[in-house]
Amino acid sequence: MTPDPATGQTAGHADEGEARGEPLLSVRDLRTYYDERSIFSRSPPVKAVDGVSFDVFEGETIGLVGESGCGKTTLGRTLLGLEEPTSGTITAEGTDVTDLSGAEAREWQQRVGMVFQDPQESLNDRQTVGQIVREPLEAHDWPTLSVAVTGVDEASVSGSGPVEDRTAGDSVPDPESADITVDVAEGGHDVTVRERLPLDRSDVTVSVDDAGRPTVSVTVEKSVAELRRDRAEALITRVGLNEEHVRRYPHQFSGGQRQRVGIARALALEPDFLVLDEPVSALDVSVQARIINLLEELQAEFGLTYLFIAHDLSVVRHIADRVAVMYLGNVVEIGPTESVFGDPAHPYTLSLLSAIPGSGSPWDGERVTLRGTPPSPRDPPDGCSFATRCPAKIRSEEFDLPEATWRALDELRVVFRTRARGDDSALDRAKGALGLDVDADAVDEAVDELLGDHSLPSEAERVVDEAAALAKGGDDREAADRLREAFGSRCDREAPDAVAVGDAESRCFRGESDYRGVSETIAARQREGER
Ligand SMILES: Nc1ncnc2c1ncn2[C@@H]1O[C@H](COP(=O)(O)OP(=O)(O)OP(=O)(O)O)[C@@H](O)[C@H]1O
Numbered sequence: 001m002t003p004d005p006a007t008g009q010t011a012g013h014a015d016e017g018e019a020r021g022e023p024l025l026s027v028r029d030l031r032t033y034y035d036e037r038s039i040f041s042r043s044p045p046v047k048a049v050d051g052v053s054f055d056v057f058e059g060e061t062i063g064l065v066g067e068s069g070c071g072k073t074t075l076g077r078t079l080l081g082l083e084e085p086t087s088g089t090i091t092a093e094g095t096d097v098t099d100l101s102g103a104e105a106r107e108w109q110q111r112v113g114m115v116f117q118d119p120q121e122s123l124n125d126r127q128t129v130g131q132i133v134r135e136p137l138e139a140h141d142w143p144t145l146s147v148a149v150t151g152v153d154e155a156s157v158s159g160s161g162p163v164e165d166r167t168a169g170d171s172v173p174d175p176e177s178a179d180i181t182v183d184v185a186e187g188g189h190d191v192t193v194r195e196r197l198p199l200d201r202s203d204v205t206v207s208v209d210d211a212g213r214p215t216v217s218v219t220v221e222k223s224v225a226e227l228r229r230d231r232a233e234a235l236i237t238r239v240g241l242n243e244e245h246v247r248r249y250p251h252q253f254s255g256g257q258r259q260r261v262g263i264a265r266a267l268a269l270e271p272d273f274l275v276l277d278e279p280v281s282a283l284d285v286s287v288q289a290r291i292i293n294l295l296e297e298l299q300a301e302f303g304l305t306y307l308f309i310a311h312d313l314s315v316v317r318h319i320a321d322r323v324a325v326m327y328l329g330n331v332v333e334i335g336p337t338e339s340v341f342g343d344p345a346h347p348y349t350l351s352l353l354s355a356i357p358g359s360g361s362p363w364d365g366e367r368v369t370l371r372g373t374p375p376s377p378r379d380p381p382d383g384c385s386f387a388t389r390c391p392a393k394i395r396s397e398e399f400d401l402p403e404a405t406w407r408a409l410d411e412l413r414v415v416f417r418t419r420a421r422g423d424d425s426a427l428d429r430a431k432g433a434l435g436l437d438v439d440a441d442a443v444d445e446a447v448d449e450l451l452g453d454h455s456l457p458s459e460a461e462r463v464v465d466e467a468a469a470l471a472k473g474g475d476d477r478e479a480a481d482r483l484r485e486a487f488g489s490r491c492d493r494e495a496p497d498a499v500a501v502g503d504a505e506s507r508c509f510r511g512e513s514d515y516r517g518v519s520e521t522i523a524a525r526q527r528e529g530e531r
Contacts, residue, residue, distance in 0.1 A: 022093075023055035024273060024305050025079065030088035032071075032078045044378045048074035049085070050329030050385075053498070056273070061299065061306040063320030063337065065313060065352065067374065071329045072309045076275035079307065080112045081105065110140055113266035117278035119258035123250040129261050130246040133232040136268040143197070143227055147218050148178035151185055154213050161220035162227070182206055182216050189216075196270070198222075198230030235264040240294060256287035263294065273305045281311060292319055313356055317341055325349045328374050328385040335504025345506035347392040347518050365523050371407065372414060379421050382484075384508070387491040388414050392510055392521040394489045403525045405454040406487070409464075413483040415446045416467065420476035443471045463487070 030052045035045035048071040056062060064072050077083040079090060081097065089096045097108050116122035123132055136142075145163045149155040157166040163180070166173075175181045179197055183190040189208050193199050203222050209215040222230070236246055239260040250258050259279060266274055276295065280288040296319065298304060310316050316323055317337060324334040325348060333346035342362065344350040351368040370389045375381055381388055388410060395406055447468050456464065463486040470479035484492050490509060499511035510518050 021058065024058045024092065025056040026089075026091040027055070027079070028053050028089045028091070030075070030078060030090065031086045032074050032083050033086040034074075045086075047329050047377045047380055049078060050377070050380065051495075052088070052326075052329075052331050054324060054331055054334050056305060056307065058272075058305055059299070059303055060321040061308050061319055062334075063316030063323045064307055064309045064326060065311070065316055065323060066326035068311075069377070070326045070374070071377070072326055073277055075326070076114065076277055076307055076309055079273075080114055080275055081108060082114070106140065110269040111271055112273045112275070113269070113271040114275045114277060115259070115262050115266045115279045118282050119255060119262045120250070120282075122262055123258060125250050128247050128249060129236060129241070129253075130229065130232050132250070132261060133235055133264045133268055134228050136265060137228045137231060140269055142231075142269060143179070143224070145179040145197075145218075145220065146173040146177075147216065148173045148175040148181045149214070149216050150175055150181060150183045152214055155184065156213065156215045157218065158215060159218045159220075161222070162224050163218045163220055180204060180218060182208070182218070184208055184210075184214055184216070198227055198234055231268070232264075235267055236261070239264045239267075239298075254287075255283050256291060259283065259291055260294070263291075263298070267298065267302070270302070271304070273307070275307045275309070277309045278311065279308075280315065288315070295319070313341075313352060325352070328380055329377055330385060330507065332386065332508070333504055333506045334498075335502070339503040343502060343504075343519075345501035345504050345511055345518060346386075346508050347390050347510070347522065348386050349506075350518055350522060351391065363519060365519075365526050368522055371411065375414075375417075376421060379417075381417075381492070383488075383490075383492040383494055384496055386508075390491065391525065392508075392518045393491050394509060394515065396487055396489045399457065399460055399487065401456075401460070402454075403528055405451075405456070408450045408454055409460075409483060409487045412446060412450050412464070412467075413480050413487075415450070416471055416476045416480035416483065419471065420480060440472045443468050460486070 030049055031047070032049040033045040033047050036043065037045070050071070052075060054062075064075065066072055074083060078085050081100075085098050088098070090098050092108070092111075095104075100108055127135070143162050145159070145161075147157045147159065147163060147166065149157065157164070159165050179194045181192045183192075189206060191201055191204055191206050193201055193204060199220065199222065203220060205219040205221065207217045209217070220227075233243060233246055237243060241257060241260055241264075245253075245257075250261065253261070262279075279295070280291050283291060292315065295306070299306060306319075308316065308319055320337045322335060323337050323340040324331045325340070325346060326332065327348045333340060333344065333349045335345070340349060341353065344353055344363075347368075350363060351370050354363050354365070354368040368391050370391070372389060375385070375388055384390070387393055393406075393410070395401070401409075447464060451464065463482065467479040467482040470476075470482060494509075496507045496509050496511075498505040498507050501511040508518065509515060510521065516524075
């Protein structure tokens, strides 16, 4: 099923969306490239996030997994406005937050937060814990207390202390979200203070001048500094530390306690959405469980939405409602945790799960080990980004070859591509143009090492010889292209769109009904290898 280009959603996904309500965030075709080109360096940009689309629904936890360097942190930072995207949109309540500036950008910054992997590095050791948690409050001039007046059609509000003045006709804050609500009843008034503020009813003095349209004067007796201090203390105790910890320094704490401080700081401005970047990876297993429990409690209490970045799939399985699997800058599979673990739709997901004993995955074949390393994000392959390592790659019908021979041909192409990217290739091309021999032995060795044990049909052998000759002439890229033309398949030419597979979405052609599925293909190839 092809996604609807207008929404990026497949029909299956849209139904899911209806059940979950409006997304908190809709990410569409997001790209974040790090361009380090200067007069000294001409290397192409790092495509850290390269065309990501997904929705985040209120109150859910999305686990984001994938090997080191695939772009998880960059994606998280871009969602929070900490990295500027190269293109694409991130929509929250109808507004593209990548376009915000000034006060609107600051407002967005208040709604989101981040917890970092290494609390040792992310906390300033020269500040006390109290100062660390107060810092975002100070940076955002917190608080500005909003006042809602109920019981009359129109009222003016005047304030002293951190109270927002509002003249009649300004938009009325919703009593549900206002900090202070004054219910003007005949001959009196009732005042309520929003529960989470470090304020009591007794800290607020209200008088109502009821001549015609009422004027409500609100005075908050606590100073801004007191309110900040009290808010920081409340957060510090809420995350499981105690009041005497407020004046201590991060180095006086254990790793778990430091992570609690990081969480308190991230919660300071009452965000809706937190990116948790490997929040427990640096901690001992017993401490991990306690921090995860804390995160779950806070989510339920404050209605938080999490993007939980992790290497450890068993942690993700425990905490996430949905899992997004990232490979080389893109989300290659996303779906409910149970479906992704129970029936992985993308070959990369299957390879990750096959590596964890007891993952609960029904995969009972051998561990699926991937060949080589991921391609450089500066030069991702054309077509499917996973094609260079894919154990379920669709093969060209031009030749009938054993899977091991196809793999050897793919590897040879990776060798030529890697050489083409290397610093030597310009020199090699110059040498080639002058008719000098380029690294001819290295090319012959690579061909021999990879294909020496395979017998190729004469037509295939001719193509390999041509490619080797191109490489020896310094044209490594041409050599790689020649192999791709002859031996490549759809996977080398076209980038797959997301298709619905069961409850999940996968960027793999094998999700289309014309192809054999991922697990059957890999199982059959493993059996073929055994023979
Ligand atoms: N500030 C930067 N400037 C240039 N390149 C960067 C920068 N930050 C990250 N990268 C590169 O972008 C790619 C994605 O990095 P990122 O840290 O987002 O991946 P990751 O999946 O979070 O990795 P890890 O699991 O190791 O934290 C990597 O190739 C990385 O080297």
